[in-house]
Amino acid sequence: MEPRKINLVAVLGHTAAGKTEFAAHLAGRTGGEIISADSRQVYRGMDIGTGKDYADYLVEGKTIPVHLIDIMDPGFEYNLYLYKLDFLRVFTDITDRAKLPLLCGGSGLYLEAVLRNYQMLRVPLNRELRESMKSKSLKELEGILKLYGPLHNVSDTVNRKRIIRAIEIAMYQSSLPEEPQVEEVLRPLVFGIRYERNLRRERITERLKKRLDQGMVEEVQGLMALGVTAEKMDYYGLEYRYVSKFILNELSYEEMFLKLNTAIHQFAKRQMTYFRGMERRGIKIHWLEGRWLLGEKLERAVEQIREAEMEQ
Helix, strand or coil, rough: CCCCCCEEEEEEEECCHHHHHHHHHHHHHHHCCCEEEHHHHHHCCCCCCCCCCCHHHHEEEEEECCCCCCCCCCCCCCCCCHHHHHHHHHHHHHCCCCCEEEEEEEEHHHHHHHCCCCCCEEEEECHHHHHHHCCHHHHHHHHHHCCCCCCHHHHHHHCCHHHHHHHHHHHHHHCCCCCCCCCCCEEEEEEEEEEEEHHHHHHHHHHHHHHHCCCCCHHHHHCCCCCCCHHHHCCCHHHCCCCCCHHEEEEEHHHHHHHHCCCCCCCHHHHHHHHHHHHCCCCEEEECCCCCHHHHHHHHHHHHHHHHCCCC
């Protein structure tokens, strides 16, 4: 059988863009399976705060298979190296079964690591370096990291543990000789979903209200009762960071909502900045407007997949 011209479809976009619903329906149309590209949905029990919208995977009475969610227990520090290994394992399994993988998510570095075939290294811990960084401020740490080049992942700079690990990786990589890149085996077609600023902000706020109504505070309380510390909550992202501060009486409910809502708006803006950077670095993104009806987005995507498959 002749290999497919397109062996991976990627769906990306800012938070609250409706990526999961679109990707699930596109998988239904193409007979595909979804591979999550979300750095937090790997954790079991972290459902509401990470936006695991399980109902979106039910399409016309059938559940679309999804991979790389619910694969780790809270407390484990998952990383890009492990994600790349897990992605390749799942990608190979899906394609060996003659199915089309659909990569779906908003974690820019995870997406780019796959689409640009980053060569990943297992970087050892440098305890001497970590000890020397303990007394430095976040601003000082960020300045050190910038010495090794532009910051590809902004989320690395909002948590001490993340930024020190990023410095550790950058230092290790800078000490190695350049290695030739492995021949590219992926032939991706990338779709992006975006809303204009005001609609994006409206969708984010409404979704935050919905998630709080669904029990996001209770979810975080349950995780903390299992022994997941406040420091770990900070590591797991915005929703867990601010809700845990409310639970610990460091913020009122109103303060928590306002600060979290603002932080998510800022995060969505950074996501779009990152995706534009991906385009500058050579990844072609076929943008679909969020305001279009789902059926229109699907028709356009299916047509572009068909055209790409027919190209000589």
